[in-house]
Structure formats: structure tokens, C-alpha cells
Amino acid sequence: MSRVAIIVGAGPAGLTAAYELLQRSDVKPIIIEKCDVIGGLSRTIEYKGNRLDIGPHRFFSKSDRVMDWWMTMMPVQGLPGQEVEISYHNQKRTIPVSPDGPAPDDVENVLITLQRQTRIYYLRKFFDYPISLKLVTFTNLGLARTIRIGLSYMKAMAMPIKPESNLEEFFTNRFGRELYLTFFKDYTEKVWGIACSKISADWGAQRVKGLSIVKVVTHAAKKMLGSVTDLRQKQTETSLVEQFMYPKKGTGSMWQEVADRVLAKGGEIRKDSEVVRFITEGNQITAVEIKNSVTGAVSYTHLTLPTNREV
Ligand SMILES: Cc1cc2nc3c(=O)[nH]c(=O)nc-3n(C[C@H](O)[C@H](O)[C@H](O)COP(=O)(O)OP(=O)(O)OC[C@H]3O[C@@H](n4cnc5c(N)ncnc54)[C@H](O)[C@@H]3O)c2cc1C
Secondary structure, three states, rough: OEEEEEEEOOOOHHHHHHHHHHHHOOOOOEEOOOOOOOOOOHEEEOOOOEEEEEEOOOOOOOHHHHHHHHHHOOEEOOOOOOEEEEEEEEEEEEEOOOOOOOOOOOOOOOEEEEEOOOEHHHHEEEEOOOOOOOOHHHHHHHHHHHHHHHHHHHHHOOOOOOOOOHHHHHHHHHHHHHHHHHHHHHHHHHHHHHOHOOEEHHHHHHOOEEEEEEHHHHHHHHOOOOOOOOHHHHHHHHHEEHHHHHEEHHHHHHHHHHHHHHOOOOEEOOEEEEEEEEEEOOOOEEEEEEEEEEOOEEEEEEEOOOOOOOO
């Protein structure tokens, strides 16, 4: 009997793992997904004839292997030349292109290259995404809110929370409680689906790389003294417009394509099924308890362990 791997969740990680198992081994992946849509946070939802992504996604990685993997799943549109530059959060790289690639109008599954600026609409104003602590950000916030932010920042500097054990404390210690409540709390909880108090502090470090109030104040002081030229400011603004790769039919169509390939190769995807519990014997998982997300019915998938299995 071939071996089976239970994968929890049909998001990018689960689908990639399933596809790679099918490519490289005889292990049959069974993906258990609690929703009726695949793609996880990278899904595309259809609503009244429109296709909506949960968040603005860019297919950008510093790793050639990851970029190649995506481009194997979905070809890049035909473009003149041999390569184009793409960017994400001010990082840049090139990707190979060919004039022989598909024309976006002719095919459904194609990575098109787009130029876009991503912004947050808040208080009827546009803020940079990811949020940057530039002067215009505070101008948009208004004087009263900025004063509150300043005071609460000073309080955080004078009396930081120690030990810093979760993301809420991480943000509060670095930006003050007021700025945390304004920009980080609701936003982070909405997009990641978890309260900041339940996310580890380490995670915060990679999300807010380069954001520092000290840098903002230094920059503002230099500007007042005239040592920051207009040209530099112009370059900062321009860099917010980025060129990137994007599946023509939304982020989720990439993951739908991977799901289709997983199914074609003999993998299984069970939707509307939530993994509730693993049942173990010693240190081995013998079964998975699954609840149907629609009916609430509970079922079990048993795993047959090969004899002489090394753990
Ligand atoms: C607003 C926003 C913008 C983003 N922008 C980018 C970007 O530009 N570029 C980029 O590379 N990444 C971006 N990301 C991050 C990207 O979406 C995630 O890194 C990626 O979706 C993580 O994939 P995952 O499979 O690990 O988890 P998820 O996408 O969270 O998928 C997990 C899946 O598991 C399912 N699940 C959870 N618990 C259970 C259970 N008990 N039983 C069964 N199923 C379960 C969930 O329903 C879900 O489908 C962005 C994310 C957000 C929110």
C-alpha cells in the first residue's frame, strides 16, 4: 500500500507540499481544507461576477528556485527582450521573458506584468502600503492624533513592556500604543486573522524591517536644515510604483492551477473539512479527526503505518 501524507490546509504551503510529494515520491497527499475555496490567504473570491483577492499579492522572491516554480505553474506573458525587472517593497530582480510567451488575451492562466502602487485608504486619505513613517503620513493623521502618537511613543520609550512576548507588545514598544492602535492592530488582525497578542514578537521584526520613528524624526530634521534634496524625495515617491508579476485571473488562480495538477497526479483535496484533532499512539499519528464545516459531522481518516517504520 502506498504511503499517505495528511496535509492540513489548501493554502500555498499545503498545495506546494502536495505537488512536490507527487513529483518526488510515492506518497499520496491528502489535503484537508476547512473552507470551500482553495488558496488560503492567497485565494481569489468570486463575488457578483467580480474576482477579488483578499490582499494585494505579488509573486516576488529572491530565490530563483521559487520564481522558477511559479513560472513553471504559469507562463509569463510574451514580452520583447530577454528579461524584465520586477520589484517588491523596494527590492528588485529580473525574470526571463520571451516574445514567444502567451498573449494575455489568448489564455486564461498567464502571469502578466503590471505597474501598480499599493496604498491604504484610511481617514479618507491614502497611506503608503506597507505603512511608511514619512512626514506625509503624520500630516494625513492630523495634529491632534500626531500629538497623541508622540506622547504615547515617549511613554513607550520611557517604560517599555518587558519581557516582550507577543506582537502587540513588540509594536507598542517600538511605535507607542497610539500608533499601534491606529495602524497595526486592526490591520494585522484583519489580514492575518489572529489577534496581535497571539502572534509571536519575532514575527514582527521581519514585517516592519526599516520602520523607525527615530529615522523619521532625523529625516524631518535634516529636511528642515535643507540637507535632503528634492531629488531624493522624488526617488522615494517613485519607488512606490512597482512592476510585478500577477496571474491574470487573480492570485488564487495560481493556487487553483496547482490544485488541478495535484488532483491530476492522483492527490486528493477534501474541502469543507476541518482538522480538529490528531489521534496518536505513542509518538505516531494513527488517525485524524475531521469535522465537516457545513454539516458539523465528524469523521476519521486512519493512517496505516508501515511495519518496521523508523520514527
Ligand atoms: C493582505 C495580504 C497581502 C499579502 N501579500 C503577499 C505578497 O504580495 N506576496 C506573497 O508572497 N505573499 C503575500 N502574502 C502572504 C501570503 O498570503 C501567505 O504567505 C500565504 O498565503 C501563506 O500560505 P500558507 O499555506 O502557509 O497559509 P494560508 O494561506 O493561511 O493557508 C492555510 C490554509 O489552511 C486552512 N486551515 C487552517 N486550519 C485548518 C484546519 N484545522 N483544518 C483544515 N484546514 C485548515 C485555511 O483555511 C487555509 O486555506 C500576503 C498576505 C496577506 C494577508
